[in-house]
Amino acid sequence: LEQAAQHRPGEVPLYMSFDIDRPVINVTSGPAPDSPGRDMTMASFDRTSGEPVPGHDGFDIMEFLLQLHTDMFLGLPGMLFLGAMGLLLIIAIVSGVVLYAPFMRKLEFGALRTRRAKRIKWLDYHNLLGIVTVAWLTVVGLTGVVNSLADPITTTWRTQALADLTAGYQGDTVPTPAEMASLDEAVKQAVEAAPDMTLQFVAFPGGDWSTNYHYAIFLHGNTPLTSHITTPVLIDARTGEFAGMREMPWYNKALALSGPLHFGDYGGLPLKILWFVLDLFTIVVLVTGLYLWWVRRRNNNAGGA
Numbered sequence: 001l002e003q004a005a006q007h008r009p010g011e012v013p014l015y016m017s018f019d020i021d022r023p024v025i026n027v028t029s030g031p032a033p034d035s036p037g038r039d040m041t042m043a044s045f046d047r048t049s050g051e052p053v054p055g056h057d058g059f060d061i062m063e064f065l066l067q068l069h070t071d072m073f074l075g076l077p078g079m080l081f082l083g084a085m086g087l088l089l090i091i092a093i094v095s096g097v098v099l100y101a102p103f104m105r106k107l108e109f110g111a112l113r114t115r116r117a118k119r120i121k122w123l124d125y126h127n128l129l130g131i132v133t134v135a136w137l138t139v140v141g142l143t144g145v146v147n148s149l150a151d152p153i154t155t156t157w158r159t160q161a162l163a164d165l166t167a168g169y170q171g172d173t174v175p176t177p178a179e180m181a182s183l184d185e186a187v188k189q190a191v192e193a194a195p196d197m198t199l200q201f202v203a204f205p206g207g208d209w210s211t212n213y214h215y216a217i218f219l220h221g222n223t224p225l226t227s228h229i230t231t232p233v234l235i236d237a238r239t240g241e242f243a244g245m246r247e248m249p250w251y252n253k254a255l256a257l258s259g260p261l262h263f264g265d266y267g268g269l270p271l272k273i274l275w276f277v278l279d280l281f282t283i284v285v286l287v288t289g290l291y292l293w294w295v296r297r298r299n300n301n302a303g304g305a
Contacts, residue, residue: 001183003050004029007043012177014040015209017201023047033174033206036075076151083148089141096130103127119295126288129281136278143258153255154208161249162211165234169213174206181240183215190217190233193245198222200230205237214243224266229256 001013004027011029018025025047030040044053071078104127112124183202191199197219203209210216215237218230234243248256260266264275 001027003045003052004043005177007052008041011041012206013204014207015201015203016183018047018199024053033204033212070147079148079151083145086141086145086148090138090145093134093138093141097134100127100131119292122288122291126285126292129288130285133278133281133285137282140262143262146254146258147262150255151208153251157249157252158208158211161246161252162234165243166211166213169211172213174212175237180205180215180237181235185240186215186235186237187217189235189240189242190219190245193233193242194219194231196222197231198227203232210234213237225257228260229253 001016004013005011008029011031012033013027014030014033014035015028016025017028023046024044026042026044028040028042042055044055045051046053067073070082072082074081112128113120114124187199187202198221200218200220203216203218205214206212209218209232211234213236214234217233217235219233220227220230229248231245231247233245235241236243264271267274
């Protein structure tokens with residue numbers, strides 16, 4: 001933490017996370033405890049030597065695409081817009097299934113009438129790939145909607161689930177780094193409170209994932225499922241006293257599970273490859289759907305003329 005403060009003088013620590021597959025600590029800092037994401041800076045340090053770990057230089061295409069997919073660089077309005085698009089996707093899926101059911105009574109499942117007119121051929125491809133991907137696309141759409149509500153969910157958790165912990169602090173200010181108790185001791189208390197869990201990250205006072213008065217030390221389980229569900233231990237940032245350990249409410253758990261499911265992070269590389277293939281199928285469904293709509297609209301206009 002001292003190394004991070006020297007690396008970014010004048011900034012305050014916001015988060016500290018711990019890599020699972022390498023001995024590296026990541027410290028996120030910003031000009032103020034409530035700094036928006038665009039003003040945050042992350043620096044990585046070797047846990048054994050304290051030396052800085054070189055970061056990625058230049059333009060990061062994956063980071064750009066992730067941000068574009070998350071909020072289109074518009075913050076909460078962008079996230080809510082994408083969430084609304086997710087709801088429209090669910091409606092489109094439901095309406096597609098409703099239309100598909102009577103249509104397939106006339107044909108065998110998977111039938112492709114490749115010798116018929118071009119529109120009929122693409123209609124069959126559209127229907128086949130659509131029904132094959134319907135369950136996956138529904139899951140991706142629903143989890144995308146949940147992910148788009150991340151900020152409101154986090155705010156609700158802070159203001160409601162942690163309300164009793166902040167009741168006695170009215171009027172107190174967010175402690176400065178110099179006023180904070182030992183982080184090492186705080187982490188030690190958290191680990192002792194949940195010895196069967198693994199340390200994931202620390203949220204400093206004043207940020208979205210803590211209160212204005214506590215270290216929030218997040219730990220996760222060790223199974224493929226529980227590794228995505230965190231439990232916070234709150235330590236008074238000024239006194240270092242143990243304040244409480246809180247299980248996340250259901251809406252936070254839904255958010256925690258929806259992210260990995262949306263991006264295919266549960267099963268390693270094989271699941272990512274499957275997600276990639278299903279993404280390609282979905283693109284074909286989208287393109288053929290637009291093509292069929294355009295052909296029908298053109299024919300209707302021609303008939304009206």
